[in-house]
Every structure is written in C-alpha cells, then in structure tokens.
Amino acid sequence: MATEDARYRESSQFRQWSFSPVQLASMRDKANTLARTSIAERLSTSPPNNASTNSMSAPTSNANTPDPDGGTPSLPEFLTPAEEALLVTFYTSELLRAGDHAEMGDEIKATAAAFFRRFYVTNSIMTYPPQQMLIVALFFGCKAEGAFPRITDFAQTFGKEDPQDILAGEFLLCQGIRFCFDVKHPFRALRGAVMELRKLGDIDTSRIDSAERRARDILRFSPLVTDAYFHYTPSQIMYATLSHADRGLVERLIQETFHYVAPPTNSGPDTPTASGDASTPATSRRDTNKGDDNNKAAIIGSYIRDRVLGTIEACRDMLAKEMPERREHWSNKTVIKAQITPLRKKLNKCHDPDRWDLVKLQKVRREQALKKGDSEDGSPGDRVASSEADASLFGGDVATAQRDAKRRKVGAKGLDDPFGGAL
Amino acid sequence: MLRKAPVGARGMAPGTASGAALPLTTDDMCPVCKTIRYLNKDMEFLINPECYHSMCSNCVNRLFNDGPNQCPYAGCNRTLRRKGFRSAFFGDLTVEREVDIRRRVAAVFNQAEDDFETLRDYNNYLQMVEDLTFDLVSGAEGKRPAAEAQLQQWEAEHKADIERNRKAGREADEQARRRLTAEREAARQRRIEAIKEAEDEKLERARSREAELDTLAQAPEGQRVQLKRRGQTNRAGGATASAVETTVNTAIAAADVGRLSIRGLKEKRKAPAPEGPYDPFGGSDFVPSRYKVGEGLAHPQVEKYRFDQQHITGGYSFDDYTARAMFEAFAGLGVFIEDEKEVGIGMSAGQVATIGAGIAAVGDRMELD
Incomplete structure (x- = not known):
C-alpha cells in the first residue's frame, strides 16, 4: 500500500465524511424521512404559533407515528430528497457568492461549503434554515482556516444587526459536522501537480499556467457544489479538474507516476497482487524478487493506473455537471424563479416551526437545560425518549446505564449526545 | 570417531609425566617398540x-x-x-x-x-x-x-544457540569467580579484624589490670573497686555482644551472597524482546512511494516569495511547502472511496448507515454552548 494513501486514510475526511453514492443517498433519505415524521407530528399535535418546549423532544423513533402524507389534510407538502439536494446545491452556490462578497480566501470558502454540505447530510433542510446556516458555515469556516474576523464586523458584512443570529447556529453546526474541522482541499495539491509538470521540463510553461488557472477556477466552484468531496479524495478531484483544463497534462502525469512495468519474463502485462499470482505462470527465476515486484505493481503498476484513471474520469463527469459557468445559472433570475422559488415557498410551509429560528431555539434549549439542572429528574417522558434515542444510537447499552443517577446528571448537562439534536 | 575400545590387556595405563600420583604398574612397556620404563626413565x-x-x-x-x-x-x-x-x-x-x-x-x-x-x-x-x-x-x-x-x-x-549459551556460561563462570574472590577477600578482612580485635582485647585487659592496681593503691575502699570491676565486666559483656552481632551480620551477609547467586541464576532467564524506540507517529511511513521530493520542484507563485523579506525573516520553509504540496498532489490517489466504503476498509457501510441514522434519530436534548 502506498504510504500516501495510508496517511490519507488516517484523516477524518476519509474516516467520517467519505461515503459511496449509495450510502450518501440512504443517509439523505433517512434524514428526509425523519424530518417529515417529526414535523408532521409537531404540526398535527399543536398549532405552529404556540411553540411549547415539550414538543421539542417528541419521540422521533416512535413506530406508531401517523403517516404524514396520509394524515390530517392540514399538513403541508414536504420536500423530496431530490428537491432538498437541489436546494442544498443552490444554497451552496449562494454561500460561495457570499464568500466572494466578503472577499474571503479560496480555502475558507471551500471549507465553509464543505461544512454546509456535510451539515445537510444528516440534517434535513426542512429542519434548520439554510440561509442562516450558510452564514454560520462561513463564519466557522473562517475560524477553522485560521482567520478570525470580528463577529460584529462579520455580521455587518452580511447585513445582520445582531451577531447572535450567527452565533446561535455555531455549536449546532459543529455537532452536525461531528466536530471534524479539518477539510482537505485540492488547492495545494494543484500546486504540487504543477511543480511536478514543470519538473518534467518538456512541456510549455504557458500551457501549464493556463491549465492551472482554469483548474483552479473549477476547483473554486465545481467540487464544492457537487458531492465530489464525499466521493473522491482531494488529489483525485484535483486531477479531474486539471483534466477538464488540459486532459493531456493529466495523462502525462499519471503515466509518469504509474510508470512501473513488470520485468519481461513475466508473461503479459503485470496484474494486481491478488490475481497476479493466479494468472501468471509460476516462473522460478523471479521467485526471489517477486514480492517486491508485486508490491511495486500494486503501488505504481498499470492496473492501479487504470483504476485511478477510471476514478478521475468518474469525478470528471461529476464535475462536468457543475462547471464554473454555472455560477451564472444559479444566480440567474429566471432560473431561480422557475426552479428555486417554488421550492422555497414549499419550504416556508413545511419547515420545522420549532427549530427554524435559531436564536429562539438556542434560548429555549438553554432554559430547558437550566430547568433540567434545577430539577434533577426532569420530565419522565423526556427521559424515556432520550434513552430510547440513545439506545438506537449506541446499541441498547446506554439505556440501562442512563438509569444511573450519576449518568443522569451528566446527561442533563447535555454531554450524552455530542452529535446534535433531532431533525 | 570412536570405533575401538582401548586395548583390553591395558586396563591400567602407565602414569603420565604429570600424573605422578597414579600408581605405576609393572608392565610399563610401550606396546609398539617394547621399550620398558626400566630402560627409559622418562618414558611418556x-x-x-x-x-x-x-x-x-x-x-x-x-x-x-x-x-x-x-x-x-x-x-x-x-x-x-x-x-x-x-x-x-x-x-x-x-x-x-x-x-x-x-x-x-x-x-x-x-x-x-x-x-x-x-x-x-x-x-x-x-x-x-x-x-x-x-x-x-x-x-x-x-x-x-x-x-x-x-x-x-x-x-x-543450533550453532547460534550453542554459541550464545557458551557465552552465557562463560559469563556465569566469570561471575562465580568474581564472587568467590570477593568472598575470599571478605573472609580475609574478617580474619584480620578478628586478630585486631583479639589484640585490642588483650591490651584492654592489661590496661584495666593496671587501672585496678592503681585504684587499689590510691583508694582502699572495697566497694568502689567492686563497682568499677562490675562496670568493667559489663563493658566486656557488651563487647562480646557486639562481637556476636557482627558474626551474625557476617552470617547474614554470607547468606545474602548465597541468595545473590540464586538471583543471578534467575536473571539469566531470557529477557523480553526489546520494544524498540518509541514511534510518535504510530507506525506511519513518511517516505513517499509515488513521487520524489527534491531539487527542481518549483512553482512561480511560490518562487516569487523566495526573496521576500517578510517571508524569509520568519523562517518560512519553502522545502516544507514543496513537500506538502507534493504529498497532497499524490495522497489518496489510490484510495477508491466507493469500493473501500462499501467493502469497509475504514468503516463498513452498515456502520455508517446506523451511525447516520442514529444521529438523525437522536432525541432533542442538546444544549448550546
């Protein structure tokens, strides 16, 4: 295994925030279904203008929840996962525009966009307001990338009077992104690739420069508004953008990198380590350095080269859907009117009334926490709901441990659920 | 190598030059040249x-x-x-x-x-x-x-094992020899001390006898003399007691020496394999396998800062930047997330789904800040 890959596998981006398309889709479906269930329950039990604290912690994993679609006729129409995805993409492009407006660096914008998209993987857009969350993501992205703007200045930039509007969502965002603050970007990787290309020596520098400019432009937009960060590694994304800019350069670079060809005694082209032993006839001469050869073939052989090229090609196709020229598409008035506005209207009707206002939500939660701290046991129904939810999250053991008085106190402090509230 | 038993007739071999203690037999005759010891006294x-x-x-x-x-x-x-x-x-x-x-x-x-x-x-x-x-x-x-x-x-x-054991055995012999000499030295010291003590005692006795005679000459009060004498005997008793103590101590020391040797034997037990130096990176390998970092890697956007005072004064390392850029350009190139996440090199698909669902399903109990 290549050492670079082993090191990348150690990152939180790979361990926590990389998914196959199927997994990602199922997670989004799940988030959507749960949001529907809880909002339907909420709307059918109490009128929206009277947001009482009790309903906040309604059991979400209850089996006998009434079907929201076939339930009371007063229920609004909910967004489908596809519509949600469209909205998230739209708001991501909005986020990037906001970042441009505030004259932020590329990495800050990219980090904020990654935070935003990650947040809406496990949370539905119907639960928390995307327009506020994108500002929060930008603010927190600044901090994650080592820039520390004043919150008052920052709020003013976006026309917000009260900094609390931004701060209220900050911890929520952290929970949603599961405290993975380090996002690996392809920007520096592009520099590395350019260094390597320049080192080859026989390529026109102006060609490299123009390709780099174009690739960087794509990197600023395309991977951020697509799911590329979930499905591909930064280097793969980088090569995909570079191949959009100049396909020949990428092919050259990949050929140079995966240059290893098995010695000629081996019949046929070298094959992967696993199937290589089966397909190649056992030659006694190469027995001594066969392991070494196989290892090399697995790292820089032609088989892995083809796989990498295939992955880059797939990533390229994904990025092709959202080329930088689509910036205008997302800010085009007619497009917004045709596609986004109806969804927004729908969203206005079907959003979660309790959690839409982040400031109020924070206030309510603080009060709740205080109340819990004052009266040791809290409301029994609430307790049952929480332990049920914990059981579903951690696999049953916690439910029994929760009865422990000590545990309960810790739970009342809000530490038992570090990864955020319900949808 | 040993095919033949020694000649049966020669049950008792003749004494050798060094083995003068062995009893000489009458048939001291060389069986080859038939020379007898009588003719050649120095026959060996x-x-x-x-x-x-x-x-x-x-x-x-x-x-x-x-x-x-x-x-x-x-x-x-x-x-x-x-x-x-x-x-x-x-x-x-x-x-x-x-x-x-x-x-x-x-x-x-x-x-x-x-x-x-x-x-x-x-x-x-x-x-x-x-x-x-x-x-x-x-x-x-x-x-x-x-x-x-x-x-x-x-x-x-088992050539290596034998050699190692031989070495260990030699060391043990060396230790034993050293211990023996130490013990001998200690015994010698004890003997010298004992002799000295005996001499001291003799001197003391003579002196006390002198003093006794003096007191007798100066003050003819019987009781005082008696008391003095008693004190004298007491002191002598103390001396013998201390002598006993020292012998006990030496006995303990000797026992200690004995126990030490046993402990030494135990220490010969095979030591656990050395753990090697501590690795703060948990076994991560930092040698790049797909690229080389070295001369010739330069980027115009970076090169322009090479002579910029603001950058170089603070000790900005351009080599580090190059190494990092190259690492990022190639890191994860062979990581195929779709396959690995489905098969589960990192986390299995099921695990991810349950965790995701768990996050989504968790009740609303969190507290801000």
Whole structure:
C-alpha cells in the first residue's frame, strides 16, 4: 500500500465524511424521512404559533407515528430528497457568492461549503434554515482556516444587526459536522501537480499556467457544489479538474507516476497482487524478487493506473455537471424563479416551526437545560425518549446505564449526545 | 570417531609425566617398540583420541613426525596425526574416553535450566542428553553412528544457540569467580579484624589490670573497686555482644551472597524482546512511494516569495511547502472511496448507515454552548 494513501486514510475526511453514492443517498433519505415524521407530528399535535418546549423532544423513533402524507389534510407538502439536494446545491452556490462578497480566501470558502454540505447530510433542510446556516458555515469556516474576523464586523458584512443570529447556529453546526474541522482541499495539491509538470521540463510553461488557472477556477466552484468531496479524495478531484483544463497534462502525469512495468519474463502485462499470482505462470527465476515486484505493481503498476484513471474520469463527469459557468445559472433570475422559488415557498410551509429560528431555539434549549439542572429528574417522558434515542444510537447499552443517577446528571448537562439534536 | 575400545590387556595405563600420583604398574612397556620404563626413565605414554591406543612419545615422534600415518596397532587402520596426541589424564583409558565424549556432548548441549519453561522439560532434556551420551560411550555397534549423526546434526542446526549459551556460561563462570574472590577477600578482612580485635582485647585487659592496681593503691575502699570491676565486666559483656552481632551480620551477609547467586541464576532467564524506540507517529511511513521530493520542484507563485523579506525573516520553509504540496498532489490517489466504503476498509457501510441514522434519530436534548 502506498504510504500516501495510508496517511490519507488516517484523516477524518476519509474516516467520517467519505461515503459511496449509495450510502450518501440512504443517509439523505433517512434524514428526509425523519424530518417529515417529526414535523408532521409537531404540526398535527399543536398549532405552529404556540411553540411549547415539550414538543421539542417528541419521540422521533416512535413506530406508531401517523403517516404524514396520509394524515390530517392540514399538513403541508414536504420536500423530496431530490428537491432538498437541489436546494442544498443552490444554497451552496449562494454561500460561495457570499464568500466572494466578503472577499474571503479560496480555502475558507471551500471549507465553509464543505461544512454546509456535510451539515445537510444528516440534517434535513426542512429542519434548520439554510440561509442562516450558510452564514454560520462561513463564519466557522473562517475560524477553522485560521482567520478570525470580528463577529460584529462579520455580521455587518452580511447585513445582520445582531451577531447572535450567527452565533446561535455555531455549536449546532459543529455537532452536525461531528466536530471534524479539518477539510482537505485540492488547492495545494494543484500546486504540487504543477511543480511536478514543470519538473518534467518538456512541456510549455504557458500551457501549464493556463491549465492551472482554469483548474483552479473549477476547483473554486465545481467540487464544492457537487458531492465530489464525499466521493473522491482531494488529489483525485484535483486531477479531474486539471483534466477538464488540459486532459493531456493529466495523462502525462499519471503515466509518469504509474510508470512501473513488470520485468519481461513475466508473461503479459503485470496484474494486481491478488490475481497476479493466479494468472501468471509460476516462473522460478523471479521467485526471489517477486514480492517486491508485486508490491511495486500494486503501488505504481498499470492496473492501479487504470483504476485511478477510471476514478478521475468518474469525478470528471461529476464535475462536468457543475462547471464554473454555472455560477451564472444559479444566480440567474429566471432560473431561480422557475426552479428555486417554488421550492422555497414549499419550504416556508413545511419547515420545522420549532427549530427554524435559531436564536429562539438556542434560548429555549438553554432554559430547558437550566430547568433540567434545577430539577434533577426532569420530565419522565423526556427521559424515556432520550434513552430510547440513545439506545438506537449506541446499541441498547446506554439505556440501562442512563438509569444511573450519576449518568443522569451528566446527561442533563447535555454531554450524552455530542452529535446534535433531532431533525 | 570412536570405533575401538582401548586395548583390553591395558586396563591400567602407565602414569603420565604429570600424573605422578597414579600408581605405576609393572608392565610399563610401550606396546609398539617394547621399550620398558626400566630402560627409559622418562618414558611418556601418549594417546590419540581417534582410537585411544597408547604408545610412547618416542614412537609417536618416530612414526608421525613425517605426517599422518596409520596407527601401529594391529588391526587398527585409523590415520593419526602428530597434533592429535596428548598424554592421558586418567589411568583408565575408558574413563579418559568417556570424559572426552562427555565434554564434547556438554559443549553442544549446553542449555541451562533457566532456558526451560518447567523443571520437567529440563529433566527430559537431561535424560535425552544422557541417553545420547550413553549411546556414544558404550552403545551397541549400530547405535553409536546414529547417535554420532544426531549430535552432529544438532550442532549444525543450533550453532547460534550453542554459541550464545557458551557465552552465557562463560559469563556465569566469570561471575562465580568474581564472587568467590570477593568472598575470599571478605573472609580475609574478617580474619584480620578478628586478630585486631583479639589484640585490642588483650591490651584492654592489661590496661584495666593496671587501672585496678592503681585504684587499689590510691583508694582502699572495697566497694568502689567492686563497682568499677562490675562496670568493667559489663563493658566486656557488651563487647562480646557486639562481637556476636557482627558474626551474625557476617552470617547474614554470607547468606545474602548465597541468595545473590540464586538471583543471578534467575536473571539469566531470557529477557523480553526489546520494544524498540518509541514511534510518535504510530507506525506511519513518511517516505513517499509515488513521487520524489527534491531539487527542481518549483512553482512561480511560490518562487516569487523566495526573496521576500517578510517571508524569509520568519523562517518560512519553502522545502516544507514543496513537500506538502507534493504529498497532497499524490495522497489518496489510490484510495477508491466507493469500493473501500462499501467493502469497509475504514468503516463498513452498515456502520455508517446506523451511525447516520442514529444521529438523525437522536432525541432533542442538546444544549448550546
């Protein structure tokens, strides 16, 4: 295994925030279904203008929840996962525009966009307001990338009077992104690739420069508004953008990198380590350095080269859907009117009334926490709901441990659920 | 190597030059040249461990000075060399031969008890070695070559072990020798001290006698003298008590020395394999496998800062930047997330789904800030 890959596998981006398309889709479906269930329950039990604290912690994993679609006729129409995805993409492009407006660096914008998209993987857009969350993501992205703007200045930039509007969502965002603050970007990787290309020596520098400019432009937009960060590694994304800019350069670079060809005694082209032993006839001469050869073939052989090229090609196709020229598409008035506005209207009707206002939500939660701290046991129904939810999250053991008085106190402090509230 | 038993008639070998203590027998005659001791007082009998046939040194010189030659004994067709001859230590050559064999076997099978897990293992091992030795010394005609082959095979296979054990044994010998000398030295010190003490005591006694006589001369009060004398005896009693104490102490010290030796034996037990130096990166390999970092890697956007005071004053490392950029350009290139996440090199698909669902399903109990 290549050492670079082993090191990348150690990152939180790979361990926590990389998914196959199927997994990602199922997670989004799940988030959507749960949001529907809880909002339907909420709307059918109490009128929206009277947001009482009790309903906040309604059991979400209850089996006998009434079907929201076939339930009371007063229920609004909910967004489908596809519509949600469209909205998230739209708001991501909005986020990037906001970042441009505030004259932020590329990495800050990219980090904020990654935070935003990650947040809406496990949370539905119907639960928390995307327009506020994108500002929060930008603010927190600044901090994650080592820039520390004043919150008052920052709020003013976006026309917000009260900094609390931004701060209220900050911890929520952290929970949603599961405290993975380090996002690996392809920007520096592009520099590395350019260094390597320049080192080859026989390529026109102006060609490299123009390709780099174009690739960087794509990197600023395309991977951020697509799911590329979930499905591909930064280097793969980088090569995909570079191949959009100049396909020949990428092919050259990949050929140079995966240059290893098995010695000629081996019949046929070298094959992967696993199937290589089966397909190649056992030659006694190469027995001594066969392991070494196989290892090399697995790292820089032609088989892995083809796989990498295939992955880059797939990533390229994904990025092709959202080329930088689509910036205008997302800010085009007619497009917004045709596609986004109806969804927004729908969203206005079907959003979660309790959690839409982040400031109020924070206030309510603080009060709740205080109340819990004052009266040791809290409301029994609430307790049952929480332990049920914990059981579903951690696999049953916690439910029994929760009865422990000590545990309960810790739970009342809000530490038992570090990864955020319900949808 | 040992085909022939020593000549039956020569049960008692002649005394060697060094072995003057051995009783000399009447038939001190060289069986090769028939010289008798009567004619040659300095006659010395030599044997060769090839066949243990003894002959006088004159015969050895005569026969083997010109190179290897056959043994002059009738029926013995061993080829002997001058170098191999030596005088026998034991009068009985069977004993000499057995000792030789045992020495050789012991050099090969030199495991100590500490090398074994249990006492039973060690005993089994000793039994095995003893059986082998017996086969070599007095085994039947068929068994001896087999045992010999076994011995040689073991020697060839465990060369390193044998060498290590030999070294350990040598160290142990060295330690024992040092301990012995230390003990001897301590004993010598004790003896000197004892002598000194005895002298002191004698002096003290003489002095007290003087003092007694003086007091008698000066103050003829019987009681005072009595008291003094009692004090004197008391003091003497104390001295003997301290002497007892010191002997006890030395006894304890001697016991300590004894125990020390046992502990030393235990310490010979195989030490656990060394853990190696601490690795703060948990085994991560930082040697790039798909690219090389070195001269010639430059980017115009970075190069322009190379002579920028604001950058270089703070110690900005351009090499580090290059290394990091190159690493990022190639890191994860061979990571195929879709496959790996489905198959589960990192986290299995099911796990991710349950965690995601868990996050989504968790009740609303969190607290901000």
